[in-house]
Amino acid sequence: MRRALRLLPIPFSIALALPAWAADEKPVSYALCPVEDPIPAFDGAPAAVAPQDQAARRQQIQLLPTEIFGDRQEGTSSTTTYQGDVVLTRGDQFLRADNLRLDQEQGTYTADGNVRYQDAGIRVIAKRASGNQDQDTHNIEQVQYQLMARRGNGIADSIHMAGPEGQLLGSTYTTCDPHDPAWHRWYLRAREIDINTDEGFATAHHATVRIGKVPVLYAPWFRFPIDDRRQTGLLYPSVGLSGKNGFDYEQPIYLNLAPNYDATLYPRYMSSRGILLGGEFRYLYHGGEGKLEGAWMSSDDLVRERADDYANALPGSGDEDIYGDPLQDKNRGFFRFRGHHDLDSSWQARADYSWISDSRYLEDNGGISSGDGVRYSVLTNTAGLYGRSRYWSARAEAQTYQLSDYTISEETLPYDALPRLSFRYDRPILDWLNVGMNTELTRFEHSDKDGGSRLDIKPYVSIPLRGPSWFVEPGLAYRYTAYELDKDLADQLGGERSPTRSTPIATLDAGLYFDRDTSWGGTPFLQTLEPRLYYLNVPYREQSNLPLFDTRMMTFSYGQLFRDNRFSSADRQTDANQLTLALTSRSIRQTDGLEKFNVSLGQILYFEDSNVVLDSSQEPIRNGKSAWVADSNYMPSDRWTLGASYQYDANNSRADLISFRSRYLIGSDGVVNLSYRYRRDVLKQADFSFLYPINPVWSLVGRYYYSFQDNKTLEAIAGVQWDSCCLAVRLVGRHYVRNREGDQDNQLQVEFVLKGLSSIGKDTDKNLRRSILGYYRDDLYLVPPSVTAPNVDDSDETSSAPF
Incomplete structure (x- = not known):
């Protein structure tokens, strides 16, 4: 009798084949979908709980007995016919039909x-199912299905299976509700899909993706995986239009090379510039992981236009500086490697190396691996060994730099550290006693300047004395720095x-904690008052040499008020005889903290006076008082956050810094941000962005980022x-500064998000997420996006990385 259920796993072919196209990498919400299932639950069927391990589940089911019930049973020992309400069950598999005929000698069933069929993965309604169990052939006619482990439903005219191979004829797949209006829905339809469950792939013939009744994507033939075994093939393309690139089409090609490494090629056509070939290679093993990526463009029409402008510039007009190196007919590209290897539980080797062909590459191509290329002036490359334990950390690394800003010279690049050793x-x-030491030995080199070596040693001791409402921590350190300079630099x-x-x-850090119970609007709060003193004494040492x-x-x-050096590294140690006076107050809601x-x-x-300066262009800090530094945050409600920072120089009666920021959350996904930033003689900017839901279906997005100092929209x-339940459409226009000359460009982006499948059009998500803080609510809590990496077969072993 157990043979009667061999047909039951066959409907999984539907669950495997069509949804395998899905490539959800962005957060997807089905909040607008109805609660009811497209196929209601069957009476008498066990609860559908998706298992974590399908292979283990199938092995367990094979060991379970089969139970068959029916209103009437007729037949002989070899042929049995069940009539009426026929129910077959084994584990979570459930089959119900009006009639069932089994021929044990021939091995056939009808x-x-x-x-009706249901298990942990799928729920199916069909007109008829038949087959031969001995030959492992099965036919299912007029199928309607609903996935259980994930959202998805569809139909198939018929399914034919012979062992591991089979065909789906006239099949569809969608995550939409069948009762929605047609123009609210998308669906994938294939005339025929050939399946091979042993090899884990399917081949679709004449497949079409439609939105409503409009076809938006057609493929006469393609192969795709039907399980979690990765397969070589095409990924979804990216399409866009901009003034700089023209029509922009990128077609990713995925290469499955091995269980623990893979590659993706990114051929890209830009009608205004030419063809760019990009790619990435990823690998993963139990001791580490890595990623190599790069791109190459043999001829860029944008460079040729720039060369023409350079050639036409009038001598002595200054335009030569604007256009810079013409780079005529020069190959362009970039390369980047990031990876690490765990040596043991305390030590790790890692590297992050980048190379670009020219200093305009990031600006013209939007940065390495995404991001705005205009933001980068220097690429930093590091490689080394890094260790960490409970009481110590160490590194031995090399650090080099490459210029990515054509408006500055190579001489302005930082010194390379070859190498840097620190402990x-x-x-x-x-x-009541802490001891420690910071040491660093570095060799500095530069292509345009002489360098040298530096040894910096800083032992210290502190005495942390603490009570429930106070703390006092005196500290004493000794900093010794020695150099070995190249001759020309020493002469300078x-x-x-x-x-x-x-x-x-010498330092002394002390503070008090006062608190009291209070209430606002009937809500209990804990209000604190925290005065703090920080004294710093460092004798003057001549350091101009x-x-x-x-x-x-x-x-x-505000953080600088409590540091023992106002310089970022060891080449300068500030002299000081100063006292910081600070006061903090907090109001903490006692119901939830x-x-x-x-x-x-x-x-x-x-x-x-504090007389140590970087160079002769700076003035010493005179005896007196620093600017007042204030910082405050306030939540008028749980949805509204305000913050401000202010620095006021009383000696000169001027504001050195003004910063205001606010955020208001609307509903479950809306947000409004407003900020203003001012730093004297540096910047004066306002930034307004929002995601405003008009109703559950429609929403507006926008940003206006303006520089008052430049009188320009950035x-x-x-x-x-x-x-809708399963479909989203975004239409986004963007006006932005595209290069360091201040030239501006326009973009128009349209994206159709087919939830449960993928998106068609330009990826608007990257720009919106960067420009609108809180576009996804998780961004407000600094939750990093998930990163998909190749799998390692042996899941029992884990990495011992200390980082």
Whole structure:
């Protein structure tokens, strides 16, 4: 009797074949879909719970007995006919029909009359099912199905299976509700799909994707995988239109090379520029992973236009500087490698290396691996060994730089570190005593300048004394820095090739915690008052004879009030006799611990002049007071957040920094952002962005990003989105600065999102997610997007990476 159920796994062919096209990588919402299933649950069927391991499930079911019930049973020992309400069950498999005939000698079966089947993966209604179990052939006619493990439904005129091979004729697949209006739905229809379950692939003939009744994609023939075994083939293309690129079409081609490595090719046609060939290679193993990507363009019409402008520039007009290197007929491309290898539980080798053919490449092609290429001025390349344990961390790395901004010269590039060796140690010896040491040895080199070597050692000790409402932590450090300079650089700095600097550093950090219970509008709050003092004393050391390899002035901010150096690295150590006065207050909602309000205010009192500067162009900090630094955040409601930062220089009666930011959440997915940023003599910008849901179906998106200092719109976005249960359409226009000369470009992007399948058109998601903080709510909580990587067959082993 168990043989009677051999037909039951066959409807899985539908579940495997058509939905295998799906390539959902973006968040998809089915909130607008009806609660009812396209095929209602069958009476008497077991609850459909999708298993985690299909192979294990099938093995378990093979061991279970088959139970058959019917209103009437007729026949002989070899042929049995069940009539009436016939029910077959085995595990979670359920078959119901009006009639069932079994021929044990011939191995044939026939089920007809309102045939219904359900298991953990699919629910099926069919007119008739028949076959030969001995020959493993099966035929199912006039099929309607609904997937259980994922959203999806459709029909098939017939299914024919012979062992692992079979055909689906006149089949469709969609994630839409069949009762929706036609123009709300998309569906995939194939005249014939040939299936091979052993090899894990199918071949579709004359397949069409339609939105409503309009065909939007046609393929006369193609192969695609029907299970989680990856297969070589075409991925969904990207189509766009812009003033810079013209008509833009990219067709990804996926190459399945091995279980733990794969590749994807990205041929791209741009009508205004030419053909670009890109690709990526990924690998994964138990000790690490990596990714190589690159692109190549043998001739770029955009470069030729730029060369013509360069040739026509009037000598001495300055236009030569605008157009720069003409790069006429020069090959263009980029390469990037990122990867790591775990040596053991504490040590890891990793690298991130990039190369571009010219300093305009990122600007013209939107950056490496995505992003806005105008934002990058320098590419940083690193490779090395990195270690970490409970009390220490160490690294031995090489760091190089490449220019990606044609408006600056190679001389402005940072020094390469070849190599950089560092070790940090910090450990509590007693409950009241901490000791530690920071050391670094670096060799600095530059293609246009002389370099040298630097040794920096900084041992320190601190005494953390703490109570329930107070803390006092005195600290003492000693910083020793020594150089070995190349001759020409030493001559520029006074002739000493081995200068040194040694400086004691004394700090005292102390604070109090006051709190009280209060209430706002009947809600209990805990209000705190947290005064803090930070004293820093560092004697002056002459440092004009020391080079500037990798040191910059740090941006003044609230955090800078509590640092022992206002420079970013070891080439300069500030001298100081100063005291920071700071005060913080918080209001914490006691019902859930949410911080509804905080404000921090601080200022540095300089008891003496601070005379150490980067170079002669800077002025020392005079005896007196620093600018006031204030920072505050307030939540008027759980949906509305306000924040502001302010720096006021009382000595000169001017504001050095003003920052305002606000965010309001609308419904379950809407958001409005407004911010203003001002830094004296640097920038003055306003940024407004929103995703506004008009109703559950329609929403508007937009951004207006303006520079008052340049009197120019940096980016403007306007778009409309329409959403339904299974289909979404986005129309987005974008006006933006596309290069460092300030030239602007326009884009028009249209995207059809076929939920459960893929999207057709230009990927609007990347620009909207970058431009509108909170476009996906998870972005507000800094949840990284998932990254798909090749699988490793042996899942029992895990990586021991310490990072």
